[in-house]
Amino acid sequence: MNNQPPRQTLARLPTPLEPLRRLSKKYKKNIWIKRDDLSETAMSGNKIRKLEYIVAEAQQNDSDVLVTWGALQSNHCRATALVAAKLGLRSHLILRGDPPQEADGNLLIDQIVNSEITYSTPEIYNMMDDSYYELENSYRKKGLKTFRIPVGGSDETGLWGYIKCAEELAIDFSTSGFHPEAMICATGSGGTLGGLIIGNEIHQLDTEVFGVNVCDDRQYFENKIKTDFDLWTRKYKCLEEKPSLPINIIEGYVGQGYGKATPPVFETIREVAQLEGILLDPVYTAKAFHGMISEINNGCLASFQDILFVHTGGIFGIFPQRKGFFNL
Numbered sequence: 001m002n003n004q005p006p007r008q009t010l011a012r013l014p015t016p017l018e019p020l021r022r023l024s025k026k027y028k029k030n031i032w033i034k035r036d037d038l039s040e041t042a043m044s045g046n047k048i049r050k051l052e053y054i055v056a057e058a059q060q061n062d063s064d065v066l067v068t069w070g071a072l073q074s075n076h077c078r079a080t081a082l083v084a085a086k087l088g089l090r091s092h093l094i095l096r097g098d099p100p101q102e103a104d105g106n107l108l109i110d111q112i113v114n115s116e117i118t119y120s121t122p123e124i125y126n127m128m129d130d131s132y133y134e135l136e137n138s139y140r141k142k143g144l145k146t147f148r149i150p151v152g153g154s155d156e157t158g159l160w161g162y163i164k165c166a167e168e169l170a171i172d173f174s175t176s177g178f179h180p181e182a183m184i185c186a187t188g189s190g191g192t193l194g195g196l197i198i199g200n201e202i203h204q205l206d207t208e209v210f211g212v213n214v215c216d217d218r219q220y221f222e223n224k225i226k227t228d229f230d231l232w233t234r235k236y237k238c239l240e241e242k243p244s245l246p247i248n249i250i251e252g253y254v255g256q257g258y259g260k261a262t263p264p265v266f267e268t269i270r271e272v273a274q275l276e277g278i279l280l281d282p283v284y285t286a287k288a289f290h291g292m293i294s295e296i297n298n299g300c301l302a303s304f305q306d307i308l309f310v311h312t313g314g315i316f317g318i319f320p321q322r323k324g325f326f327n328l
């Protein structure tokens with residue numbers, strides 16, 4: 001495909017595509033999984049695919065410091081910190097929340113990598129432009145150039161990560177003989193779903209793509225993904241004649257909010273671990289998996305027989321929520 005931006009190879013690709021045999025039997029569907037949790041070890045998950053394109057742009061700009069935002073337990077921030085270290089760059093993370101007495105999960109890794117961390121109140125966190133310009137200035141005075149990466153790496157450049165994944169899936173489908181009618185992923189900032197929707201069109205996967213939102217709501221993600229599509233079309237001049245691509249958000253599984261998992265989500269983690277030997281996380285993938293099973297049982301996925309779950313990683317998010325497993 002023409003007009004593709006540069007890419008810095010970081011992930012271990014292709015990731016495996018596997019059947020979930022016991023879960024398929026239990027739920028009377030053919031459920032397969034794309035193991036993007038295996039895209040790397042510490043840098044694992046969906047974010048590394050987006051960062052391959054984002055960081056290539058940062059390198060083109062001769063940047064020294066990757067600046068990004070997220071929750072205290074952000075997988076995206078952890079992946080950014082590790083990627084920066086791997087490439088000999090610095091990272092500066094603006095994290096929403098107070099510094100805990102003892103770091104755990106992703107935050108522990110951010111600290112081990114020695115990423116610069118600014119802990120921020122929700123009000124200041126939302127003033128991203130102001131905080132970025134301040135940081136940009138202070139680094140400039142030290143002779144360092146910053147590069148701004150949006151929350152979750154979801155922008156027109158990051159979209160390429162999952163457009164590329166769709167290309168990989170086209171090969172997976174033809175070698176495995178599994179052609180899903182529906183494909184599902186967790187949606188937190190929209191870039192994974194957005195990339196899969198465009199990739200589904202470009203690489204003719206001929207599947208319906210769904211995202212289970214783990215925060216915000218359907219309207220928010222429809223707007224966000226549409227905006228990213230428009231920016232992408234303008235910047236890369238691809239699919240300019242694009243039909244209006246469907247953005248299917250499955251709502252109803254946020255629970256009490258971002259990062260807050262209900263007992264059925266922890267039960268889902270146990271079930272998938274016990275039946276398939278695969279770990280999901282309580283913030284993203286288990287919420288989405290729980291949503292998928294609920295919709296298979298009684299909802300918008302009931303009519304599909306062959307279903308693919310895209311495992312987007314997040315394993316380090318299990319540990320800070322260990323108490324959830326004992327409240328069942």
Ligand SMILES: Cc1ncc(COP(=O)(O)O)c(C=O)c1O
Nearest residue numbers: 075188189190191192284312314
């Ligand atoms: C493990 C994991 N899965 C899914 C998502 C959601 O992906 P996206 O932000 O592209 O919607 C994220 C990040 O937000 C994540 O860290």
